[in-house]
Amino acid sequence: MSTSVVEPPTTTKPVLSARDLRIATTSGYEILHGVSFTLQPGKILALVGESGSGKTTAGLACLGHFRRGLKHTGGEIHLAGTGDYGNILDLPEAERRKLRGGSISYVPQDPALSLNPAMTIGRQIQEVLQVHHYGDSEEDRRARAKEVLAEVGLENSETYQRRYPHQLSGGQQQRVGIAMAFACRPAVLVLDEPTTGLDVTTQALVLQTIAELAERHGVAGLYITHDLAVVAKVADEVVVMLSGEVVEKGSTAQVLYQPRHEYTQKLLSAVPDLAGRRQVGRVAVITEEHPAINLASGHVTAVQALQIPPSSEDRSNLLEVAGLKLSYGSNKVLGGIDFSLARGESMMLLGESGSGKTTLSRCIAGLNDDYTGIVRLNGHALSPGTRARTAEQRQQVQYVFQSPFSSLNPRRTVCESVEVPLQMSGTLSRKQRRVRVLEALDQVRLGESYLDRRPGDLSGGQRQRVAIARALVNAPALLVCDEVTSALDVSVQASIIDLLRTLQAETGMSMLFVTHNICLARHISQRIAVLQHGRIVDFGSTDEVLKHPQHEYTRELLANVPTI
Amino acid sequence: MTHLILRRLATSVLILLAVSLLVFVATLLLPGDPAQAILGQQATPERLAALREQMNLNDPIWQRYLSWLGDLTVGDFGVSAASGGPVIALLGERIGASLVLLVAAASISIPVGLLVGTYSALHRGRTGDHITTGASLVLAALPEFVIGIWLITVFSTTIFPILPSVTMAPPGEAVWNYPSQLVLPALTLVLVVTPYITRMMRATMLEVLDSGYVEMARLKGVPERQVIVRHALPHALSPVAQVIAIQLAWMAGGVVVVEFLFRYPGIGQALVDAVANRDVQVAQALSILIAAVYIVVNLLADMVGILTNPKLRTGGSR
Numbered sequence: 001m002s003t004s005v006v007e008p009p010t011t012t013k014p015v016l017s018a019r020d021l022r023i024a025t026t027s028g029y030e031i032l033h034g035v036s037f038t039l040q041p042g043k044i045l046a047l048v049g050e051s052g053s054g055k056t057t058a059g060l061a062c063l064g065h066f067r068r069g070l071k072h073t074g075g076e077i078h079l080a081g082t083g084d085y086g087n088i089l090d091l092p093e094a095e096r097r098k099l100r101g102g103s104i105s106y107v108p109q110d111p112a113l114s115l116n117p118a119m120t121i122g123r124q125i126q127e128v129l130q131v132h133h134y135g136d137s138e139e140d141r142r143a144r145a146k147e148v149l150a151e152v153g154l155e156n157s158e159t160y161q162r163r164y165p166h167q168l169s170g171g172q173q174q175r176v177g178i179a180m181a182f183a184c185r186p187a188v189l190v191l192d193e194p195t196t197g198l199d200v201t202t203q204a205l206v207l208q209t210i211a212e213l214a215e216r217h218g219v220a221g222l223y224i225t226h227d228l229a230v231v232a233k234v235a236d237e238v239v240v241m242l243s244g245e246v247v248e249k250g251s252t253a254q255v256l257y258q259p260r261h262e263y264t265q266k267l268l269s270a271v272p273d274l275a276g277r278r279q280v281g282r283v284a285v286i287t288e289e290h291p292a293i294n295l296a297s298g299h300v301t302a303v304q305a306l307q308i309p310p311s312s313e314d315r316s317n318l319l320e321v322a323g324l325k326l327s328y329g330s331n332k333v334l335g336g337i338d339f340s341l342a343r344g345e346s347m348m349l350l351g352e353s354g355s356g357k358t359t360l361s362r363c364i365a366g367l368n369d370d371y372t373g374i375v376r377l378n379g380h381a382l383s384p385g386t387r388a389r390t391a392e393q394r395q396q397v398q399y400v401f402q403s404p405f406s407s408l409n410p411r412r413t414v415c416e417s418v419e420v421p422l423q424m425s426g427t428l429s430r431k432q433r434r435v436r437v438l439e440a441l442d443q444v445r446l447g448e449s450y451l452d453r454r455p456g457d458l459s460g461g462q463r464q465r466v467a468i469a470r471a472l473v474n475a476p477a478l479l480v481c482d483e484v485t486s487a488l489d490v491s492v493q494a495s496i497i498d499l500l501r502t503l504q505a506e507t508g509m510s511m512l513f514v515t516h517n518i519c520l521a522r523h524i525s526q527r528i529a530v531l532q533h534g535r536i537v538d539f540g541s542t543d544e545v546l547k548h549p550q551h552e553y554t555r556e557l558l559a560n561v562p563t564i
Numbered sequence: 565m566t567h568l569i570l571r572r573l574a575t576s577v578l579i580l581l582a583v584s585l586l587v588f589v590a591t592l593l594l595p596g597d598p599a600q601a602i603l604g605q606q607a608t609p610e611r612l613a614a615l616r617e618q619m620n621l622n623d624p625i626w627q628r629y630l631s632w633l634g635d636l637t638v639g640d641f642g643v644s645a646a647s648g649g650p651v652i653a654l655l656g657e658r659i660g661a662s663l664v665l666l667v668a669a670a671s672i673s674i675p676v677g678l679l680v681g682t683y684s685a686l687h688r689g690r691t692g693d694h695i696t697t698g699a700s701l702v703l704a705a706l707p708e709f710v711i712g713i714w715l716i717t718v719f720s721t722t723i724f725p726i727l728p729s730v731t732m733a734p735p736g737e738a739v740w741n742y743p744s745q746l747v748l749p750a751l752t753l754v755l756v757v758t759p760y761i762t763r764m765m766r767a768t769m770l771e772v773l774d775s776g777y778v779e780m781a782r783l784k785g786v787p788e789r790q791v792i793v794r795h796a797l798p799h800a801l802s803p804v805a806q807v808i809a810i811q812l813a814w815m816a817g818g819v820v821v822v823e824f825l826f827r828y829p830g831i832g833q834a835l836v837d838a839v840a841n842r843d844v845q846v847a848q849a850l851s852i853l854i855a856a857v858y859i860v861v862n863l864l865a866d867m868v869g870i871l872t873n874p875k876l877r878t879g880g881s882r
Contacts, residue, residue, distance in 0.1 A: 063783055068774070101785035108783075113776030118798050118874055127794075128784045164874040180784065 014038035015080045015220040016062060016104070016188045022074035023057055023066065031057055032244045034075065039188060039220035044211070046223045046235035046252070048267070050489035051460070054244040056109075059190045059224045063104055064088050064096035079103065080187065102132040104188040105181035107210075109196055111173035115165040121176045122161025125149070125183055132184045144183060152179045152209050170353070171202035175209060182213055189214065190222045195230065199352040199516050204560035207234050226489050228271045229519070229562040232256055240264050270494035272519040274546065274561050316379055318343045318477055318510050324363060324373035326356075326534075333359050334371065334534040341478070346504060346511040348521055348542070350557075351531035357514050360531070361480045364512065365399045377478070391425055398471035402483040404463030408455040414441070415451040418470045425474070440469040443506070444499060461492035465499065475507065482514045497523050518557050521546060530554050565870060565877050572866050576859050583855040584636065588629050590851075591844050636852065642845040651849045655834060659853070661739045662823070662830030666815050668746060669753035674808055677758045681765025681804075685773060686792070697766065700759035708818060712752040712825045719748060730827040739829065749826045753819070757811045764807040768800040775799070802872045809865030816857040 017038040024030040032054045039045055049055045057070065062077055076087040079099065088096060100106070108114035116124060122145060129141040149156035152175040165173055174194055181189055191210065195203040211234050214221045223235055231238055231252060238255040240248040240263065248261040259265045319341040326334040333356045341347055351357040362368040364375055369385030376382065377396055383389055398421075401407035408417050418440055419433045428436065434451075441450055444465040455463050464484060471479055481500065485493035497520065504511055513524050521528055521542050528545040530538035530553065537551040549555045599615040600607065616622055620631065635642060641651035684696045703711070720729035731745045739746065772778060773796055781795040782788075823832030831850055838846035870876045 060783075065783060067779075097782075097785050097787065099785070100783050106780070106783040108776060108780055110776060114780040116777040116781070116795055118872060119794075127781075127786065131784070131786050131790070166875050 013080065015041050016077065016222075018058070018062065018075065018077045020075040021058060021061055021077065022072070023054070023061060023070055024073045026069050026071055030073070030244065031070065032061075035241070035244070035246055036075075037222075037239050037246070037249065039222055040236075041187070041220050042215055042218045043236040044214055044221035044223050044234050046225060046231040046238045047241060048225060048228065048231060048238055049241035050226050050267075050491060052243070053241045055224045055241050056192055058241070059192055059222055060106075061089075062188065062190050062222060063100050063106055064091070065100070098132070101128045101181075101186075102184045103186055104190065105184065105186040107174075107177050107181045107189065107191040107194045109193045111177045112165070112170065115173055115176060117165055120162050120164055121168070122158075122163075124176070125161075125180050128180055128183050134184050148179045148183050149176075151182065151213060152176075153205070154179065169202075170198055171205060174198065174202075174206050178206070178209060178213070182217070182219075185217060186219060188220045188222070190224070192224045193226070196227075199557070200518060200560045200562070201556050203230070204562070207562075210234065226267075227562075228256065228268060228490070229273070233562045240267070267491055270491040272490075272494070272497070272517070272523050273563055274519050274521065274558070317341060317376075318345075318378065319364070319512075320374075320376040320379075321364065322374045322376070324360065324371055324375065326359060326363060326368070326371040328370075332534055334363070337373070337534075337536060339529055339536065339539065341510050341512065343477075343510060344504070344508045345527065346501075346513060346525045347527045347529060348525035349512060349514045349529050349531060350516070350518055350521070352516055355531045356534040357516075357531045358482055359534075361399070361482050361512060361514050364478075365397050365480050366394070367399065395421070395425065395474040396477045397480065398474065398476040398478070399480045400464075400467050400471050400482065400484050403487045404455075404460060404467050405487065407467050408463055410455050413452045413454055414446075414458075414466050414469075417455075417466060418473055421470065421474045436473055437469075440473040441466075443472055443503060444469045459492075460488050461495060464488060464492075464496055468496075468499070468503075472503065472507075476509055478510045478512065479504075480512045480514070483516070484513075485520070486515070486517070500524065519561060530557075568870060568876060569867065572863055576863050579859055580852075580856060581633075583859075584633055584852060585629070587848055587851045587855070588632065591848050592625065632848075641849040644846050645841070645843045651845050654846065655831065655849060655853075657738075658829060658831050658834045661828065662816075662819055662832065664740050665746065665749055665753065665819065665823075665828065665830060666812070668750040669757065669815060670812060672750070673754045673758040673761060673811075676754070677761025677808075678765050678804070680758070681762040682769055682792070682797070682800075684762065684766040685769035688770060693766075696762065700762045703755055704759040704763065706756075708752060708756045708821055709825055711755050712748070712822060715748050715752055715755075716825075731829060732827075749822050749828050752822050752825075753815055756818070757815060760811055761804065761808055765800065765804050768803045769796065772796045772799045798872055802869045805865040805868040806862075809861045812861045813858040816854050816861075 017036075019036050021032055021035045022030060023032040035054070035058050037045060037047070047055045047059060057067070060067065061072065064077070066072060072089055075089075077089050078086065079088050088099060091099075115121070119127075125145045125148065126141055129135070129144055134144060135141050145161065146156040149161070154160065154172060154175050165176070168176065177194070189210075194210070195206050198206065207230065210221070210223075213219065221234075223231070225231060235252045238248075238250065238252050239246055240255065240261065242263045248255055248259065248264050255264060256268065259268055317340040321340070322338050324334055324337040325332075337360055339347075349357045349361065359368060363371045363384070366382065366384065366386035366389055369388075371384055374381050375384075377393060380393075382393055386394055415434065415437050418437045422428055422433045422436055438448060438451065441447065446462065446465050446469065450458075450462070450466070455466070458466065468484075479500075484500075485496050488496065500511065500513075501524065503509070511524075513520075525542055527540065528538070528542050529536045530545065530551065532551075532553050538545055538549055538554040540550075545554060546558065549558055597612075599612050599619065599621060603611060603615060620628055623631075632642070639652065641655070643649070644651050644654050647654060680696055680700075684693045687693045706714075716729045718724060719727045727747050728745050729748065731739065731742070731749070778791060778795050781791045786795070819830060820832035820835055822828070823830045824836055827833070831853070834846065835850045837843070838850065
């Protein structure tokens with residue numbers, strides 16, 4: 001496939017070139033089918049694709065590293081500065097080790113997992129300098145560690161270097177990872193989704209650091225990601241991968257604004273954007289196919305429509321939260337939350353990790369009963385804790401968890417998982433339950449064939465659909481979605497968002513959509529509550545909050561949203 | 565960190581108190597009268613009454629418990645009913661002998677277990693790994709007396725008559741003067757304990773080897789030996805320390821069977837004798853002692869956990 005794509009004309013000699021790279025599992029199943037790309041000094045190449053497309057495998061191959069169970073079956077990787085520009089995959093392991101962290105370094109996806117938790121950050125940076133014999137003395141290496149910490153915008157005092165990873169925030173941890181990668185002045189940098197877990201403000205800072213350093217030191221970067229908005233911000237060139245093959249490559253402008261391959265177009269159309277419409281001509285907006293909401297006229301109409309309910313009963317709010325507080329010891333998690341949610345309304349609860357958004361949604365669902373304050377459903381105060389609530393109240397509020405990989409019991413079939421809420425009410429026979437399960441699966445666009453399959457056979461998106469079906473099976477009035485798309489690829493995220501909107505229009509249920517991703521706002525919610533340090537700092541209709549943010553934090557988030 | 569350790573210490577003291585209460589109540593429930601046991605069936609009622617008075621057996625139970633506990637805290641374990649001498653003098657030698665056995669077994673099984681487990685993890689899926697996991701599974705399935713008897717059969721009967729099957733140190737002489745007699749009992753304990761340490765070490769090591777920071781260390785170009793020693797081992801050790809603690813504690817109690825098997829003059833023998841002779845004071849002292857070993861060893865394992873985890877060490881402050 002890669003051969004059919006025309007190589008862009010190169011002016012300088014590439015620092016690294018991968019040619020026809022083939023990697024297979026040890027049992028013989030090929031994962032990369034001949035991938036080729038080149039990296040230019042001072043330029044960043046983005047390797048785009050969804051999980052399972054082989055992009056990380058290709059990135060690690062550039063360092064001559066293959067994960068357990070994978071082996072190199074063909075192709076070459078040439079790195080400038082290694083003898084006569086030889087194939088590094090031919091080198092013995094000891095030689096390849098000397099390249100890693102020295103001439104070519106790696107920035108991992110999740111710094112929380114990739115920094116050694118039992119070593120101070122100073123020592124971890126020193127270590128990479130030591131093993132590559134950087135400088136002439138211990139003194140030189142200490143000076144370099146200080147220098148590189150300053151370069152990534154961190155404090156470089158001795159006391160700061162004595163900190164452990166858990167004493168830093170996510171953004172700081174990632175910058176330590178970047179400092180470690182830059183420490184030995186590498187020629188090539190492989191970045192594996194380095195900003196995935198970070199909020200947009202921190203992401204912007206990290207991206208800026210990377211771009212600056214790469215440019216200043218003439219480092220060639222390979223940026224692995226599935227987020228096209230980030231690609232637009234950092235990359236000079238883009239390679240799009242689909243199941244182990246390169247389907248499109250070219251300059252960033254060319255790939256993002258004139259995508260030729262169908263898959264690239266699909267990926268682009270799946271990127272949520274803040275404005276709710278693409279600046280780029282031909283690309284479809286994900287909610288456009290959605291019949292319930294007309295995007296051109298905006299969500300404001302939808303809110304207004306909702307504010308004129310048909311019957312008097314519907315005029316009352318479905319959910320009211322008043323003075324909700326929760327603290328663990330001296331640690332105040334929630335400091336007095338008040339809001340209400342109308343019938344059929346969808347509200348986004350926006351906040352970074354640690355803002356208390358998940359705790360709040362768990363309190364509402366009764367999964368956390370340590371709170372004080374009042375949660376009212378249909379005007380009746382709910383007891384804290386699901387055990388103290390009636391079966392009917394429990395059925396009214398349903399919860400969908402972040403990771404469909406851990407929220408479904410791997411030993412149960414889809415039918416067994418989805419019918420659990422029905423078993424709990426205990427009024428239906430086995431046959432009736434199966435019919436209801438089938439209806440719910442139908443609602444989430446999964447057919448009868450899924451009934452007896454197990455989560456292991458399903459993709460992430462299908463699993464999340466099953467989890468949503470389980471929440472729907474009792475026809476709830478309120479669906480609490482806790483970061484339901486965070487563990488999914490962008491294209492799958494789009495289909496899940498689409499599904500949730502459709503379901504909401506079909507069933508008229510209310511929805512509380514908890515997320516850290518402000519870009520989803522216009523695609524999912526009529527109102528936004530921005531949560532910071534356990535308080536709602538900004539609240540209003542989506543349009544209002546996005547156009548006239550009241551709080552500094554919201555303004556900062558909005559300023560840092562990457563867009564295509 | 566100090567706060568955490570102090571809390572652990574306080575809990576340990578509380579547990580020890582609870583154990584002392586249990587031991588005391590349990591010995592109360594033992595059939596028979598200690599005074600009768602000391603004086604024998606022919607004792608006159610007057611003498612029995614006098615002895616009861618002397619041993620404070622007529623006091624209310626809580627008062628007896630408190631005075632016993634008070635004596636314990638100053639190291640007074642009371643007077644042996646069987647020999648008439650102080651318990652501490654009777655047990656001193658036995659405790660020493662058992663300690664020799666435990667220390668010998670522990671100092672072999674811990675390093676061997678850690679090394680073999682690490683080797684096994686590093687050679688995952690290869691022949692060496694299959695052999696060690698298979699062997700450790702078989703050994704873990706065998707009870708200590710089976711291993712002991714098997715060792716005796718092989719090494720001290722007709723097959724290889726090279727080692728003594730029982731301990732026969734002349735009274736008053738220390739066991740460690742006859743090292744060949746120590747081999748079989750110590751080896752039995754080693755063979756019982758090592759498989760658990762090996763298996764646990766292999767399991768945690770495998771998990772750690774698959775972790776992000778080990779991969780990162782390799783991608784930093786750190787030499788493999790340093791990756792294992794500096795990045796992998798420290799994280800694998802803390803869970804293994806818990807298993808080692810349980811194994812050491814088991815040895816303190818499980819030594820009873822092994823000592824009985826080899827007629828080894830340690831606390832296990834002493835406990836068996838004490839129960840047979842209704843020697844309440846000795847049985848109480850030994851039970852408390854073994855419980856204390858359990859608690860201390862677990863406390864040590866917790867400390868290892870705290871020391872290898874900077875999150876606990878630094879109190880989680882950001």
